Amino acid sequence: MLSVRDLTVRFGDTVAVADVDLDVGAGEVVCVLGPSGCGKSTLLRTIAGLERPAAGEVVLDGRDLAGVRPDQRGLGMMFQDGALFPHRDVAGNVAFGLRMRGWPRADLGRRVAEVLELVGLPGLGDRNVATLSGGEQQRVALARAIAPEPRLLMLDEPLGSLDRGLRDRLIGELRELFARLGSTVLYVTHDQDEALALADRVVVMRAGEVVQVAAPDLLWRRPATAFVARFLGQRNLVAAHVRDGRATTVLGDVPSTRDDVAGAAEVLFLPDALRLAGDGHAGRVVSRRFAGDHVVVTVELDDGPTLDVACWGGGAPVVGEDVHLAVDPTATWVVPAG
């Protein structure tokens, strides 16, 4: 449905988006994930028509959007921090896109009520937006974006400034909402939890380039690079040397299934690859972090690397305690060094 080809956006000498390809199918939820400054917002703004690409094309439903003004693209977009109109009340904000698209005046009230209901703010139409809480403002912004039923709904860090509990709840609600509406969604965030929880596919960007496109579970288990692995929150990466389909580390050899990696590399030990055991690699607990239903201990191995291990149930070792680590070489993934 949306197809971005070889898109490049420059600001002066800075390349904000470099040669990006991206496809979003109808009804698909795609998340663009990356650290701040990686060009993901620029990508979104370019698709919306708010920036002009230096090269490449944006095609929506088979139509090249070059030279089409933002207001003629028929997209929906939710801005970082909402960008609510301070001079209009909640209903005025939500109705805005409808009015611009020429909805009959008589239908506005009904649609606004419907959408507010949908985002969980029934009856708040006449409230001043400045009096709303952060979460309520995000919902209004969302309602405003979805009200006109855009072909493509784009969200730019929609949950950026919210506290964790609220964010987790909204993630759940968003997922439900997207499913219910069957919307095509392009969602930009720097938070891997959001991306992994919401997306059908995740696009990871770094310094203007797309690093990897994959479904969330694949991304988690098979990151293309060490950068992707670390950005998703993986901590157990160990230096390795790859030769003949085997990667050698201080924790022993593991199989390498990638043809594109040879020589110096890193091996990702997934969380289920490591557990505390009676014997194995010896080390000492250097820190201990309580995580609700489990405890994460950081173990410094005698032969070098420091690794995080999750302990379920009681009896996690305390700091300073000597422990041994058992390693499951199949729960690993080799990535190029970096």
Added chain:
Amino acid sequence: MHLLHTPVRSPKRLVAVVAMTLLATACGGEPTGTDASPSGSTPAPTGTTAAEPTATPTEAVTVTVVTHDSFNISEEVIDAFEAESGITLELLASGDAGSMVNQAILTAGNPQGDVLFGVDNTFLSRALDAELFLPYESPELGAVDPELVLDDEHRVTPIDVGDVCLNYDREVLADDEVPTSLEELVPFADQLVVENPATSSPGLAFLLATVETFGEDGYLDFWQQLADGGVTVADGWEDAYYGQFSGGAGEGDNPLVVSYASSPPAEVYFADPRPDEAPTGVIEASCFRQIEFAGILQGTEYEAEAQQVIDWMLSPSFQEDIPLNMFVFPARTGVTLPDVFVEHATLPSDPIELDFRQIGEHREEWVEAWTSTVLR
């Protein structure tokens, strides 16, 4: 009796006046020309070369009169003229008299208006040298004291006359205590306010009075004595009269000020209730004569209509309206004066006068010397 070959003035405002008796006596013989031609009826083109009007008479013509910001005349008088002549009058005020003349000089040839009113004898030579005016000898001139007619070529026509004089506060100084000549003024220096001749018309007039009285060799000594004695200098008449002078409506504490001979009648006229006696008096020996002129500006498209305006300014209705609007005396003889003028205006019998060409030649130099002596 002294003749008026000189003159003066530009003031912004008031003035005083004088001489109606003087004028009346001087010209007593010939009130005839006066009634002869109703104003506006006809210009008699005199020495004028390009007298033919360019506008057709049927078309409504607007004549713009450039004036200083003290010009004033009753609306009824203007309405009557417009009704009678079919001419529409525009009055354009362009600052004080000096500023107005300078603006006219800058725009010589492509003037802002058609008639200029308010150039006085202290600025006359500058205006004449710049060839601002077209000559026109109004038939109404016959009713004007010939001594007021300073330009033989009639490039300017005298409209009103007044005197700049020392005024005193009668509550502080009794009529027999005040100095009776400029020489006697020196001991009163610390009670005297004068205006800066560089920025004020009455200030310039008073400086000229001292030049005439003490001569070019002596006037600076006189001013040095005043300066040593602590004379107060103000930049403008308003500040001098309201801010520094104690008499009348003044708020200051000096009982002597350079103002106009017409200031006492104005104090009576503009008081509520009106007193029987003026609260201020005039020192006649200090009076310097200012004559205000009007002229037709070179470059006008409506010369014939402009001539009608000049005639109107000399007409009895305009001339009678002058005293209570501008607080100066009409140039025309035989004009009925308002009671307040008759009762309270002092009539200097022998005002100080200085030839306008001489003024034109030395004005800047005298002012500069004055500034060095008194201000620095």
Added chain:
Amino acid sequence: MDLDGAALTVTAGRRSSATLLLAALPITFIGVLFLYPVATIVWTGLAPDGRLDLSPVLRVVSDPAILRVVWFTVWQATVSTVLTLLLGLPAAYVVARLDFPGRKLLRAAVTVPFVLPTVVVASAFLSLLGPRSPLNDLAVRIAGEGAPQLSLHHTVWAILLAHVFFNYAVVVRTVGGLWAHLDPRTEEAAQVLGAGRVRTFLEVTLPALRPAISAAAAIVFLFTFTSFGVVLILGGPRLATIEVEIHRFTAQLLDLPTASALALVQLLFVVGALVVYGRLQRRGPSRQRLRSAADVARPPRGARQRAFLAANLIVMLVLLALPLAVLVERSLATGSGYGLDLYRTLGESRRASILAVSPWEAVRNSVVFGTVATVVAVTVGGAAAWVVTRSRGVAARLLDGVLMLPLGISAVTVGFGFLISLDRPPLDLRASPLLVPLAQAVVATPFVVRILVPVLGAVDERLREAAAVMGARPRQVWREIDLPIVGRALLVAAGFAFAISVGEFGATVFIARANLPTLPIAIFRLLGQPGAVNFGQAMAMSTILMVLTATVITAIERVRVGTVGEF
């Protein structure tokens, strides 16, 4: 990575043709009605025979008498600026941070002097500082005959006091405006970290306020540097500023070479002040964390704060209210006691009045001219502000600066420039009744621009983008987003433009038609005639003018809630 600036440039580029079209309005306006006349008169002065001759400039800058004038001008402007800051900063704190009954009214009240015409203020100070000052009567009544008597008239003190009177509001509004929006938590943080009150003020508050303080200082310096009426009337002939000398050399002596040379010298200082001001504005409050004013003002706590508030109120009372009260008192004085007699007589066109019309007609003229001027100034200034905020180029900044110049160029230079430049059809405006409101609009436009630029600049670009993405065409974006948000600021700008137009004197006096005097002109002419009624009527009309401007400014205060403006 901060890509916002770059993003704006891209956006602006797309709109460049519309922007250019919009820019044409202020450029034409200021070019025809200001730059061209001024350039013509200066050129006439320095190139009398068509060839540029700079010797008058050399003569002027080497003439000790003129150098003394230059020195005095700089000196008095500097001292006036410092004094205004010293008295105005505490007041800025008071209106920004202390919540007390009448706070808004006070904020409006301190602004009234700023828009009053010099001629009115000068007459008030004339009454107050002269030997017959009511203060002196009071002193005698209290201390008996030998009481010390005040007479500041014709001293530099009179000038300085009047300058503080005029410009107090600039400091209070500019600095107070920012102060009200500063996040007080930074100060709280400093105190928690162990800084005392004074250290906190010096190391946290003052640096945060510096852009506003410097901007206010630059503006006050500019105003006082080019001060004319105050210096002329209150200073007496021994104290002259460059502006006064330009007037003398132009209007009285018609010495255009010297006047032009002086104008260039003055221009140099003015441009300097404007450049400083421009720099400081660009480093202004937008980068700081600003909060809405409502939540930082607190009622005064403790004896110290109450005493501080009281001290400030006393300063305002003596400095601002007293001169104005004297005006009112004089306008109510009748031959026997007090009454409204003078006001009653205003309706009559006295046969002998120096005014061609009844004083009430002068009020009407003022309102009509002021309204036309306001429409012109808001249109032109609005277009300029839009261009300035939407483009980042040197040209936009230049336009911004040029629009400020009318504040620093002598009215007599402009007035005489009009005469010799706008003298041919289709530009022969010299005799047009439109000239008065146009000249007033030239003076009012800089204020409109200064009020609108920060507000327009503060409109979040993303709001416009959000609207566009939702299908709003560019014109709809303007109507739906900018206009409603800037609407209040537009009202404020219009109110200011009106007050300033109504009070304008310096330019109007050269071009007003005798039969259409404005209020300040009428006051000026009444003060030019002797007699108690004339003086009293001048005071009564000054009071009316004061009430008129105070009403407008107070109305502005009601709508300006929550906007960050510079005045």
